[in-house]
Amino acid sequence: xxxxxxxxxxxxxxxxxxxxxxxxxxxxxxxxxxxxxxxxxxxxxxxxxxxxxxxxxxxxxxxxxxxxxxxxxxxxxxxxxxxxxxxxxxxxxxxxxxxxxxxxxxxxxxxxxxxxxxxxxxxxxxxxxxxxxxxxxxxxxxxxxxxxxxxxxxxxxxxxxxxxxxxxxxxxxxxxxxxxxxxxxxxxxxxxxxxxxxxxxxxxxxxxxxxxxxxxxxx
Ligand code: AP5
Numbered sequence: 661x662x663x664x665x666x667x668x669x670x671x672x673x674x675x676x677x678x679x680x681x682x683x684x685x686x687x688x689x690x691x692x693x694x695x696x697x698x699x700x701x702x703x704x705x706x707x708x709x710x711x712x713x714x715x716x717x718x719x720x721x722x723x724x725x726x727x728x729x730x731x732x733x734x735x736x737x738x739x740x741x742x743x744x745x746x747x748x749x750x751x752x753x754x755x756x757x758x759x760x761x762x763x764x765x766x767x768x769x770x771x772x773x774x775x776x777x778x779x780x781x782x783x784x785x786x787x788x789x790x791x792x793x794x795x796x797x798x799x800x801x802x803x804x805x806x807x808x809x810x811x812x813x814x815x816x817x818x819x820x821x822x823x824x825x826x827x828x829x830x831x832x833x834x835x836x837x838x839x840x841x842x843x844x845x846x847x848x849x850x851x852x853x854x855x856x857x858x859x860x861x862x863x864x865x866x867x868x869x870x871x872x873x874x875x876x877x878x879x
Contacts, residue, residue, distance in 0.1 A: 667773035670780040677744035686740040716830030775857035788817040
């Protein structure tokens with residue numbers, strides 16, 4: 661199955677995309693995670709991206725389309741993929757349509773996870789991520805067993821630079837301006853399913869799984 665998870669920063673795209681990878685074997689493609697790894701490694705991609713990311717701005721479309729073109733042709737994507745954080749502009753959406761068409765792998769579903777702004781700020785300001793394996797936590801809603809340590813791999817948990825309040829506001833504005841218009845495009849194409857992103861991680865996960873028509877034991 662080929663899926664896009666759409667939603668504002670902090671809506672839960674990464675949380676549910678990781679679950680879909682673990683439970684169903686779809687390749688999780690988080691453009692944010694790919695870019696953050698590139699920034700850490702100070703690769704040419706990371707050097708291009710870091711100034712945009714630290715201000716909450718979008719990395720240019722041509723850079724993102726090159727990255728996705730390369731990633732979607734990797735072998736693990738043949739079993740299906742979940743895009744988390746891409747596309748974010750109409751240029752990216754059109755590029756993705758052409759690319760998936762050329763690969764003979766058109767999108768099956770776009771799931772929009774809707775969350776009110778007040779909840780987003782609370783989620784992002786409490787988010788922690790593992791430096792080693794990328795697992796996601798929240799200091800209040802999903803705390804690790806030991807503070808600052810990943811349950812899964814023992815790696816160090818850190819707070820993302822762009823989860824500061826002023827950068828969060830900039831990211832939300834960019835989402836409204838650049839990404840929200842894609843909702844209507846995907847609705848017109850008959851691909852969109854909207855789920856309520858408020859409630860516990862497990863409750864929202866159930867709605868996402870239902871929206872994709874996947875059976876799930878909810879364990
Ligand atoms: P990216 O990493 O994609 O960030 P984002 O879209 O802003 O999304 P987030 O990762 O912040 O949130 P999420 O929806 O994944 O929520 P999560 O599951 O973590 O992008 C970062 C930057 O990279 C961009 O600003 C841009 O500069 C650049 N970039 C990336 N892609 C790009 C592109 N295509 N084009 C151009 N530039 C690009 O959940 C958040 C928190 O809430 C976690 O702590 C989680 O544990 C908690 N949580 C989740 N669900 C629940 C729940 N139901 N109840 C309680 N807590 C919950």
